[in-house]
Amino acid sequence: MASYFTEIKQLPPDPLFGLKARYTADPRSDKVDLGIGAYRDNNGKPWILPAVRGAEKKLIESPGYNHEYLGISGYEPFLTAAAEVILGANSRAISESAIVSQQSLSGTGALHLVAVFLNEFFAGNKTVYLSKPTWANHHSVFLSAGLKVDTYPYWDAENKKLDIEGFVSTIQNAPQGSIILLHPCAHNPTGLDPTPAEWNRILDAIAERKHLPIFDSAYQGFASGSLEKDAASIRTAIDSGKISSPIFVCQSFAKNVGMYGERVGALHVILPAGESAESKETLKSAIKSQLNKLTRSEISNPPAYGAKIVATVLTDPESRKQWEEDLVTMSSRIIKMRNELKLKLIGLGTPGTWDHITNQTGMFSFTGLTPDMAERLEKVHGVYLMSSGRASVAGLNDGNVDKVARAFDEVIRFCSKSKL
Amino acid sequence: MLRRSTRPFSVATRLAKWNEIPLAPPDKILGISEAFQKDTNSKKINLGVGAYRDNSGKPIVFPSVKKAETVLLEKETDKEYTGIIGSKKYQDSVRNFIFNNSGKDASGAQLIKEGRIVTAQTISGTGSLRVIADFLKRFNSAQNIIVPKPTWANHVAVFTDAGLSADFYAYYDKENNDLDFANLKKSISDAADESVILLHACCHNPTGMDLTPEQWEEVLAIIEQKKLFPLVDMAYQGFASGSPYKDIGLIRRLNELVQEGKIPTYALCQSFAKNMGLYGERTGSISIIAESGSQAKAIESQLKKLIRPMYSNPPIHGSRIVETIFSDENLLSEWLADLDSVVGRLNVVRDKLYQKLDKTNYNWDHLLKQRGMFIYTGLSAEQVIELREKYSVYATEDGRFSISGVNEHNVDYLADAINQVIKK
Ligand SMILES: Cc1ncc(COP(=O)(O)O)c(C=O)c1O
Ligand SMILES: Cc1ncc(COP(=O)(O)O)c(C=O)c1O
Numbered sequence: 001m002a003s004y005f006t007e008i009k010q011l012p013p014d015p016l017f018g019l020k021a022r023y024t025a026d027p028r029s030d031k032v033d034l035g036i037g038a039y040r041d042n043n044g045k046p047w048i049l050p051a052v053r054g055a056e057k058k059l060i061e062s063p064g065y066n067h068e069y070l071g072i073s074g075y076e077p078f079l080t081a082a083a084e085v086i087l088g089a090n091s092r093a094i095s096e097s098a099i100v101s102q103q104s105l106s107g108t109g110a111l112h113l114v115a116v117f118l119n120e121f122f123a124g125n126k127t128v129y130l131s132k133p134t135w136a137n138h139h140s141v142f143l144s145a146g147l148k149v150d151t152y153p154y155w156d157a158e159n160k161k162l163d164i165e166g167f168v169s170t171i172q173n174a175p176q177g178s179i180i181l182l183h184p185c186a187h188n189p190t191g192l193d194p195t196p197a198e199w200n201r202i203l204d205a206i207a208e209r210k211h212l213p214i215f216d217s218a219y220q221g222f223a224s225g226s227l228e229k230d231a232a233s234i235r236t237a238i239d240s241g242k243i244s245s246p247i248f249v250c251q252s253f254a255k256n257v258g259m260y261g262e263r264v265g266a267l268h269v270i271l272p273a274g275e276s277a278e279s280k281e282t283l284k285s286a287i288k289s290q291l292n293k294l295t296r297s298e299i300s301n302p303p304a305y306g307a308k309i310v311a312t313v314l315t316d317p318e319s320r321k322q323w324e325e326d327l328v329t330m331s332s333r334i335i336k337m338r339n340e341l342k343l344k345l346i347g348l349g350t351p352g353t354w355d356h357i358t359n360q361t362g363m364f365s366f367t368g369l370t371p372d373m374a375e376r377l378e379k380v381h382g383v384y385l386m387s388s389g390r391a392s393v394a395g396l397n398d399g400n401v402d403k404v405a406r407a408f409d410e411v412i413r414f415c416s417k418s419k420l
Numbered sequence: 421m422l423r424r425s426t427r428p429f430s431v432a433t434r435l436a437k438w439n440e441i442p443l444a445p446p447d448k449i450l451g452i453s454e455a456f457q458k459d460t461n462s463k464k465i466n467l468g469v470g471a472y473r474d475n476s477g478k479p480i481v482f483p484s485v486k487k488a489e490t491v492l493l494e495k496e497t498d499k500e501y502t503g504i505i506g507s508k509k510y511q512d513s514v515r516n517f518i519f520n521n522s523g524k525d526a527s528g529a530q531l532i533k534e535g536r537i538v539t540a541q542t543i544s545g546t547g548s549l550r551v552i553a554d555f556l557k558r559f560n561s562a563q564n565i566i567v568p569k570p571t572w573a574n575h576v577a578v579f580t581d582a583g584l585s586a587d588f589y590a591y592y593d594k595e596n597n598d599l600d601f602a603n604l605k606k607s608i609s610d611a612a613d614e615s616v617i618l619l620h621a622c623c624h625n626p627t628g629m630d631l632t633p634e635q636w637e638e639v640l641a642i643i644e645q646k647k648l649f650p651l652v653d654m655a656y657q658g659f660a661s662g663s664p665y666k667d668i669g670l671i672r673r674l675n676e677l678v679q680e681g682k683i684p685t686y687a688l689c690q691s692f693a694k695n696m697g698l699y700g701e702r703t704g705s706i707s708i709i710a711e712s713g714s715q716a717k718a719i720e721s722q723l724k725k726l727i728r729p730m731y732s733n734p735p736i737h738g739s740r741i742v743e744t745i746f747s748d749e750n751l752l753s754e755w756l757a758d759l760d761s762v763v764g765r766l767n768v769v770r771d772k773l774y775q776k777l778d779k780t781n782y783n784w785d786h787l788l789k790q791r792g793m794f795i796y797t798g799l800s801a802e803q804v805i806e807l808r809e810k811y812s813v814y815a816t817e818d819g820r821f822s823i824s825g826v827n828e829h830n831v832d833y834l835a836d837a838i839n840q841v842i843k844k
Contacts, residue, residue, distance in 0.1 A: 005559045005560065005685070005710075005711075005715065005719070007559060008559055008715065008718040008719055008722055009718060009722075010714075010717055010718040010721045011718075011721040011722065011724070011725055012721075013721070013724075014504070014724065014728060017503070017504070037501075038500055038501065045497070046497060046498030046499070046500055047498075048496065048497070048498065048499055052499070056493060057493065060489055060490075060493060065481065066479045066480070066481055067479075067481060067485070067697055067698050067699055067700050067701055067738075068471060068479050068699055068700050069471060069693075069699045069700045070700050071450065072447060072450070104731075105543070105730075105731035105732075105735070106731065106732065108728075108729070108730070108731050108732035109730070109731040109732075112729060112730050112731065121441055137728060137729060137732065140728065140729040141729040143729075144729040144730075145729075254501075258499055259499045260499055260500050260501045261499050261500055261501050261502050261733070261735065261736035262499060262735050262736060262737060263731065263732075263733070263734070263735040283441070285443060286441040286442065286443050286444075287441060289443050289444035289445075289446065290441055290442075290444050292444065292446075292447070293444040293577075294581075296447060296574060296577065297550065297574070297577040297578050297581040297582075298543075298546070298547070298550050298578075298581070298730070299543040299544070299546055299547045299550070299702065300543075300544065300545075300546035300547075300574065300702075301700070301702075302702070303543075303700065303701055303702040303735040303737070303738070304699075304700030304701060304702075305700075305701055305735070305737035305738070306735060306737065
């Protein structure tokens, strides 16, 4: 009998999904999940944002509500509002009408689209520079599209801070016209962001070397609670006009609207300043047509529901006000948990320094715990985090932060001792 | 064969080079919708879109779907990520719905029991076609697919974009407005052994003309003999008979052949776009029938690897509606009734249109054989253009009319317009 698929090997599960499976199977009642990349409230429960709840009611009860196909580019009111929230209402890109937007399957889908688009049309150095470390999926997104991948230094493990010198010098030494992927805020997994002054150095180096920047914005408003502050690096890059390359922005509404599973996102292509109106329009329609073609052959058209909800959240004044409050609720709870964990570790006299926990922002903390510590945390204490030492701070709450601090303390002492 | 032109642009050398990005051709159906929007004739009719319209020309939300959404609004407690290939609940419901066929498909039930069916949630039907195309590109011995001529406008693009080569097999006889069965068999027999063959499960798009069970037997025998890999596209399950359980004769037969060891494996791309009216929610599935349970596990892991860098995981709104409907017997029977009435209306207007068409010089009998959302009129491109320009009747130039655009209020106008156009 013909055997069609002889070479299919079974692969190990994605590490994060594997972690989740082990957590779910663990019978201990006081287990703690610090692996999840999703917000939890102070009771450890998933949280549907009140702004989203309100928008859903409004939408489903509205007279024209239906499930018709969206156009290939996506839902236009969503695309316009999404561009405005990330770029700012006064953005040069908006006033000059220098944007092409395509709705995508959340942040991952936007990254995939850029990757495939650049692989087809980019004539520069088809290598994407990623921070080291970076989000677990970045490498495969770009590699699977056919691009090459390299890294720039980011996390200085020794000092638990940003390696800005290594970062900038790698950009300066990369072949002219390379692709640089940047986390605009709440760097995943380290939680560590450049300061405004450091951003200027990074962007200057990119401009000087005529690199093409991709901003992967997965946490706008989630990091600081302020939409403006968390988008500052993107806005500086665009509005300063110093970057001669187009700028790609991958935008996810998974975390900041808490609609992880609805897959709402967009890719914005921003053309450089100073182009004649005519060539800009030609270019925009060419880019749009190609993004449409890619979308059409992969998914036909993007999902409607989430985009309609986000459009409502962004444009309906009442929903918008609620959402901005929801962002503060989420970010301030996370900031509070960072503080408590740090204070408790200091209180326990746990070996090491813990300022990095509060210097980091967003969902994650790169704790500095080693793989053997992470393993012991899981086995002995039922505290689950990635073997890289990345902890999802959202998994902490008033009811478990003490336990987690004590567990950290025990594994750090245990593993340091066994090394001696 | 369609190949991509790869014309690079250079960012480093400024914008001039960017202009070399060629303008990709616009989507035909979209173009028709746009022209329709701009037309000011109050009698205008849009027969381009493949989405259901009620008797007053309006989109509908299936009442059962609306109820499921109300349940979700009340009961949903999170909007978390689902799995890379969807939730287990979704996979189980869909697998059971299709392959267990409400307990009537013993072979399918056995395959489920043996763990040989991998089912993954996908981005509706298109996404499932794309995922299987990428999968076959990586793992199949043959790298080519044959599709019927004509076929859905997007099929070839989906497959060639994934790197497979696509070719046509004969399907339709335009002269006689009928299935071209002799040539269909001949061209399938002429295909290379082990080729992938795309089969429309029912309501062939665009012709609306399906094979009879006897004809399927003949085709399946050739498939078996030539070791072709059947890839079934089921976008209109329920639109042929009104019942989704009746429209899957091909699947049931394939399951038997798999059980008998005559066809080792096949794949099914399925969509809830039309039969639940979930178009824009992008809800569908891919199922791959593996040669063994362990192979099924390996396939599943590879599907995850393939999907993770594309979009991480599929959207949940539509899939939760599906889960809600399938887990509630009342909602399920309500949905079946909703679907039956949608299909009923289409059949009523199809008959009405047939009645009113002038048959003196033109044979319209093919209309009565066609099933699904479309009628394949056999009108020429010139005639379609005349309909558009003189009568504001918008359809694609292959003469495919979406009957859901026809209703009691415009059927006379439409029939008159067609009668005028064919007079010449
Ligand atoms: C840095 C980064 N980029 C992109 C994503 C993609 O997320 P999604 O596809 O859910 O929007 C994530 C999610 O964890 C992320 O952390
Ligand atoms: C034959 C066929 N296959 C697949 C599809 C894909 O539809 P969707 O991606 O909306 O489920 C369609 C839609 O028109 C179709 O006609």
